[in-house]
Amino acid sequence: MSASVQKSAPRVAAIRLKRQEAGFYETTVFVHKQAREGIDRAIAEGRFKSRREAMEAVIHAAFMPEECATKPR
Structure with a gap:
């Protein structure tokens, strides 16, 4: 394992x-x-900075529409 991977593992x-x-789940x-x-x-x-951000927005809109309407992410 490289040194950079070893250093980043604790951060991740x-x-x-x-x-x-x-309260988030992977x-x-x-x-x-x-x-x-x-x-x-x-x-x-x-419209989005990353794939993760895009997918989170779609999931929130589908399953938490009230929160999306009142509280932008």
Whole structure:
């Protein structure tokens, strides 16, 4: 294992723990190529900074619409 990977592992673990403490859960999903291309277009257009941000926005809009309407992320 390289030195940079060893140094970043504790940082990644700390970030993951902080998110879990805030009530977030990590999940892995498979998306169709066309969906990924759509996400990438939205990022290129400046609508989102990352794929993670785009997917979080869509998930929140679908399952927490009231929160999205009153509290932008």
